[in-house]
Amino acid sequence: MDFIIEGIQKAFQLIFFLNREIFNIALLSLRVSLTAVGLASLLGVFLGFLMAMKDYWGKRFSLALMNTLLALPTVVIGLIVYSLISRRGPLGVFNLLYTPSAMVIGQFILATPIIIALTHSAVQGIDRRVRDTALTLGATEIQCAWIVIKEARYAILAAIIAAFGRVIAEVGAAMMLGGNIKGSTRVMTTAIALETTKGEFGFAIALGIILLLVAFSINILLHYFQSKMS
């Protein structure tokens, strides 16, 4: 029992004295996940919007596919990206394996379907009259699209935040693609996994607390935007 209490005590010490290693790990986590979600938002909001507004052949299929990808296991993403970027893979020449970029790619693949699916339902929930009204006031097609996205802004932000929550807490792809290299690709989740098996409970718990705080902040933000919507 003592090791748990000692671990918690140690964790608070580490956080309180701003342990360098812990904060570097936390910052790398944020950097990788924010980059991945930022890129995924650009693509995901655009595609989600198009899927909601346009009629095209295979629409139902693509929607079903996106919803399936929501449940994509992170280790499967790790496996696929690994096979592409490992030295023998088609993208091997770029030497991406075991770099933060590799983790960004993995998290990007994880985040994009979430943003597409949630943006799609956000845009679909927007009153048809938004577009009609914009047209009667002289808007072009692009201006119409922009006002629809603006009307859906809170729901789209909620989609992006949800995706961020998923990728920051993800461990499989980060482990397989980043390799958990100290000072280079070690992020919060992979560090927790390693330190726990090493018996460094204090270190692991400290990172766990920070991860929980991030998750907590994300949820506060999510609630804020959701209350704005109604």
Next chain:
Amino acid sequence: MDKSIIRVKNLKKIYNNRIILDVDHLDFQESKIYAIVGPNGSGKTTLLKILNLLEKPDAGQIFFKGQELVNKSRPEVLKIRRKMTLIDQNSFLFHSTVYDNITYGLKVRSVPTKDQRDKVKHALKMVGLSGFEDRRANQLSGGEAKRVVIARGLVIEPEVFFLDEPTASIDQRHQDVVERIIRNISDEIRTTVILTTHDLSQAYRLADEVVSLLEGRIIKKVPENLFKGVIEEKNGVKYFKVFGNIKFTIAIVSDKVGPAYISIDAKDIVLSYEQFQSSARNTFSGKIIKIIEQNHLVKLEVDVGLSLVTTITRESFQKMNLNLGRKVYLTFKASVVEVY
């Protein structure tokens, strides 16, 4: 001199293999108010949307100031479309402030920000909502929201202003306000106003000209006492049964059987205190429920199980000493009933 602003020729719109609009010719003159009347489903809204270039007709031509539009390129159509605006029956305000809503049309036209504030102020003044700039759209009452929607359309100074059922779904007090605003639009900024309504009296109050639409076609006379129903034959004689009021049958003369519309010209209905012997086959009794003065005529609405309108001269109105609630008889010949 009268100048044509919008003219349409041989306009057709087909939906689900049914012709829902079939207009041979229609001409709107600059700075006049037009009312398009007709029952629900007569094609009023579709006509407005086509005139506002939001929907394409399946056949026919539209001219804006003599310029043919249907086959124009998109940028050219946009240019003309931006000279007009349409206010939907179920109008919508963006989830934002009144100010942001009204400036939308200015923003899409790239009007400089510094000019926007004055324009918004002026538009809000025209609808009697000065100082409402910072209100949230979702905190307005139904009537206020309608007026903001009108201001949002006015601010772009359109040459043609389309209003689809502008006073449907708002309370009586705001109906009067909205009617006054519509008159002002025409008087002050000389915009052509084209509105639809199913309220004939409103059409006459507001419009310089009334266009009547029935099942997608323009009918020459504006039908008063228009009813939808079904024609039945009994012992070789035709009767019309009004929908929603099956007991009410009107004797008519027609070759048709089955669903139809009828109208009875208000001038063809004779009003009397007593029932009298005549060749006319339709006589109904009821109470006067509305009296409207119209220059040298007086229009009376009588509830005979459904509401019928009759017009009499001012002289006979005074001589007969009529008032609200008075029981009267309405009589008309089967042959004056117009069947569509």
